[in-house]
Amino acid sequence: MIVTLTANPSLDRTVEVAELRPGTVMRAVARQVHPGGKGLNVTRALAAHGIDSRAVLPVGGPEGAHLTALLDGRGVRLEPVAIRESIRCNITVAEPDGTTTKFNEPGPELSGAELDRLVERTLACAAGAAWVVAAGSLPPGAPDGFYGGLVRRLAALPRPVPVAVDTSGPALLEAAGAGPSLLKPNREELETAAGRPLATLGDVVKAAEELRARGVGAVLASLGSDGAVLVGADGVWHAEAPARRRSSVGAGDALLAGFLAAGAAGAAALAAAVAWGAAAVSLPGSRMPAPDDVRTDLVRVHDAIDTERTLAPD
Ligand SMILES: Nc1ncnc2c1ncn2[C@@H]1O[C@H](COP(=O)(O)OP(=O)(O)OP(=O)(O)O)[C@@H](O)[C@H]1O
Numbered sequence: 001m002i003v004t005l006t007a008n009p010s011l012d013r014t015v016e017v018a019e020l021r022p023g024t025v026m027r028a029v030a031r032q033v034h035p036g037g038k039g040l041n042v043t044r045a046l047a048a049h050g051i052d053s054r055a056v057l058p059v060g061g062p063e064g065a066h067l068t069a070l071l072d073g074r075g076v077r078l079e080p081v082a083i084r085e086s087i088r089c090n091i092t093v094a095e096p097d098g099t100t101t102k103f104n105e106p107g108p109e110l111s112g113a114e115l116d117r118l119v120e121r122t123l124a125c126a127a128g129a130a131w132v133v134a135a136g137s138l139p140p141g142a143p144d145g146f147y148g149g150l151v152r153r154l155a156a157l158p159r160p161v162p163v164a165v166d167t168s169g170p171a172l173l174e175a176a177g178a179g180p181s182l183l184k185p186n187r188e189e190l191e192t193a194a195g196r197p198l199a200t201l202g203d204v205v206k207a208a209e210e211l212r213a214r215g216v217g218a219v220l221a222s223l224g225s226d227g228a229v230l231v232g233a234d235g236v237w238h239a240e241a242p243a244r245r246r247s248s249v250g251a252g253d254a255l256l257a258g259f260l261a262a263g264a265a266g267a268a269a270l271a272a273a274v275a276w277g278a279a280a281v282s283l284p285g286s287r288m289p290a291p292d293d294v295r296t297d298l299v300r301v302h303d304a305i306d307t308e309r310t311l312a313p314d
């Protein structure tokens, strides 16, 4: 079983427009509403593949009620922690070529007691779990070390549980310092961690190695259309797959879910991860892929990294 913690979930609203023209009134040609937030997306992707997962998340207000109603009857196991304020609503504007423009709200401020309840619920669910995933931004007021503290608490259990972290900014730096088993940065997040721009695959591998030297077990770096790089104790691989981009929102979460579902180590897990990520990109809004969407046969895994390869701007 895989437990996910999303400290700042969202109701994801997507509007599809013919062309984004700032400063004008645009008529949407389609709209979707999906339950959102990185950890919850991981649980949704796993559930779509029949893999046992539980999502710990704060739920409050009309948006919280809407989010839970959307998941009713979908086989997604929620561990909701009631909060006083409403959760946030994030907006995506999607254009026909797959370009997405995203507006993420800060989210509600959680009280110290609400944050404590999230951690306690995660620890309670983690007993016997194969992995805990701590993912997404932190709500306003939460300490930067929130996910890092959880990593330490899970490592100190009589039967320690490996933790995968996917977050950004100072929370990412704090979490990395706590030595999680897995970190899933995208290019921008890895640049933050490295403190410099990363232009090539070689730069990505070097930045990931630096994180490993600081105690991170393995780094799964997601690189948009360039696929993903895995840097772990047992080797370094790069994999990629073609995709007809419709909405990349949640592709990183699908990638992480696929990686954990396939054993979380080595080339085969990386191939599954990239297949799940590419599948998510071709689906609207933050819809998570089901088994029929995933094309592992289209994935190319490179054992030798082309260190000079320049990363696409995306
Ligand atoms: N244009 C694309 N073509 C093919 N695959 C893609 C494309 N964009 C993303 N992917 C796949 O999806 C994975 C995740 O994408 P990305 O690096 O954008 O993650 P992310 O920034 O964490 O996304 P999010 O935060 O929205 O979940 C990539 O590693 C890659 O496998």
Ligand SMILES: O=P(O)(O)OC[C@@]1(O)O[C@H](CO)[C@@H](O)[C@@H]1O
Pocket: 008, 010, 012, 035, 036, 037, 038, 041, 090, 104, 135, 136, 137, 138, 168, 249, 250, 251, 252, 253, 286
């Ligand atoms: O603001 P955060 O927490 O960094 O990201 C939140 C979010 O953009 O991440 C998911 C996609 O990965 C979406 O479902 C959600 O809207």
